[in-house]
Amino acid sequence: MGNKQTIFTDEQLDAYQDCTFFTRKEILRLHGRYHELAPNMVPMDYTRDPDVKLPIQLIVNMPELKENPFGERIVMSFSEDGDGNLSFNDFVDMFSVLSEMAPRELKAIYAFKIYDFNTDNFICKSDLEKTLNNLTKEELTEEEVVLVCEKVIEEADMDGDGKLGFSDFENMISKAPDFLSPFKIRDILQP
């Protein structure tokens, strides 16, 4: 890869490097993936910051997100307009947070957003039930689901309001030693 690329200006690439966890090469490869999703909508020339957003269906069908039960929630959490449409900035942001280099605190913030289905900044019982159903493909019985949700709230709720605020979530996550490693998408950059 030489310096002859005309997709981004050098200034833009520097800005991306400072604001995300990717290097120049990786940003260009990401642009390639973004372009592949909709070649006729995504321009090859980003020097003028075109305002292009891809709808959620295209993003969710990427191989990295297709089988993920939380795929839709991930895209929604990073979408700026709230409808699930991702611009290239949001796209890069999403994979930057889900990359290996992002720190635990940052991942915890977005994990909270992902699990918060009704986006009220609290993980309440209904959010938990939806999460559980996504995770277990509805193989648990009704009462088992209710029991597990109750146990989770019992374990993690520090302030006793019956739902998990962000500080409860963050506290619980900090005690889960294996949290950091599963919460990433590997090999997004492999061709």
Add this chain to the structure above:
Amino acid sequence: MEPSAAGTNGFSWGSRGTPSLLELPSNQTLRFRGNRALTWGAALEGLESATGTVPQDQPTKDLEEEERPLKELPLCLAEKHRLRHQQEQVKGQLRGRGLWHTGKGRALRRFQSRMRDMLSQAEVWRGALRNIEGHFGTGIQSYFNFLRFLVLMNFVAALLVAGFVVVPNIVFEELRLNWMGDSQESAVNASCLHYNPNPQGLVSYFTYIMDLLSGKGFMELTYLFYGYYKNSVVDFVGFSYNIPLAYLLTTLFYLFFCLLWVVRRSVQRLRHSLVTEDGSLGTYSEKIFAGWDFGLTQRQVVELRKKSICYELKLELEEEALKQHQAAQTTRQRASLYAVRGLVNALVLVLLGAAFYCIYRATEYSQSLLGQDDSPVKGFYFLELLVAYLPSIVITAANLIFPMIFGVIVGLEKYPLSMEIKLTLLRSVFLRLASLAVLLISLWSQITCNGDLQSWGCETCGYNVHIHPCWETSVGQEMYKLLVFDWVTLLLVTLLVEFPRKMLVTQFPSCSLFRLWGQQEFLVPSNVLDLVYGQTVCWTGVLFCPLLPVLNTLKYIAIFYLKKLTLFTNCRPSDRTFRASSANFFFLLVLLLGLMLACVPALYSIFVLPPSKVCGPFRGELNMWSAVSIAVSKLPDITRDFLYFIGSLGFAVPLFLLLSILMFYLMALASSCSQMVMDLKSQLQLVSDA
């Protein structure tokens, strides 16, 4: 749907403001994890000062620190671009030194991050480990991590031993330097000096293979074993190299160095697991929030993972139900349960006793049969090999069969599942290490005629010279045989059991027997115990067989590739995800236990047993440690007195008292910290209720 503003810089931190976040126990744990993780304070400071207008007279240091969390701010990319633009504008207004500072700072940080990336790329087997993690999860990856750690440790140790003991010997021999041997052999009884391990007469080809496998014959007088090294000091143009001293000190330093490395690594893991595992916390929440691997992309793996999470949750619920059921039992039922548990424990002890007795008898039989010149098995090569390997065979057989029995009978004790696993593991560990100990004890009783140094065989030379003219080499040979047999067993089990199992199960899916047997599951605990056992054998044998670390390194490298191959071709992802974090510390603890066990024969041989009079670098000395005492007595006065003082009671007792006081202080500190945590937790509840 809330507008996007709530999701970005308007992100509400809940009903509480900033200050209490800094007091959260989680913040303390973040600090505990070292400087890699930013505390909440740092991230928030960056956020607060970045969203406001940046005053122009702000010192340049703040600007440098603000840049660091820019990547890590939970803002959308457009916002970050805007912030960065702002920062650039402010930087543009700096003049002279300030500008130079920030420029240099940024260049330095970029360089540092690139160096860090390169270093992490240079880690051995990094790609392979990531691949394993992606397919099988962190539990199985922890096994390979542990294996990599052992390979590195053995490699460094091999360099150490080779560099200070083997290579100098080779160099001095090649250069045929002036040997200054000791002339103490005249005082030694001639009957102690009968030793000729070289094969006599016409030697058949098969004998070479036998010798290679058992360490006797042509292999005995090589650099591999203790017996070959000379007991001389090489003096060459003012450069003097004391070989016995080097041998002894290198071995001791090797054991000490391994101790330091394992302790350091286990302290790191312990810190992690103590902080994160509160006991009261997290099984359900952890499974739900940290249970899903976002990197899984294949449908089958995803389905399996969902099933395994479901299975685990059901297990947890069952355990809970069992606990409640047990708590509700009457005293009579409880008494009968305890009686059953007592019986099972007694049964375990009986089984262990039987195993140890078999090992003891096998070792005795093997050594005595091979030591005789007119033994009935001479000439029958295969039988000879069998007898030579009899202790290893019995130990391996016991370690294959008994854990299975333990796994079955632990079900009778009606413990919850996690406790069952731990108990079976503990019993298997004990069996493994104790069987090695029994082997060593039986060797010891042979060498010292059951401790009675005045009995018939041992009175002339202080050790049993008839069976073991060069007893250190005999012990080294036993360790060598254990190593070889362990490796051969592993190879055979993989080739003859795992691969055929996979082929049979996939080719004949209709046969119910095969379906019941199922595909191989990679069991981490038993595999780790195998590794620990191999490492303990290496540590035990290093005094008697200096090249053992080298062989061990090669063996572990081969095991890495073999296990990786069998993992990917034969194993299915397991139903139960293995909790890597708590187990890591446990494995290191077992490794430490093995090291302690290995130090005992080494120290005993150095300080108590008389070295062989006919071979080795300590021939003619009273014991091995005398080489050090002689060397110390030749040092200048001040150093010598200082070293004598350190070795005396006058130093040891105050040191012991000081360390005890320190330990009590740390225990008090730890209990007060946990008390503070509980107080803070209840405070949190009060704050929210108010």
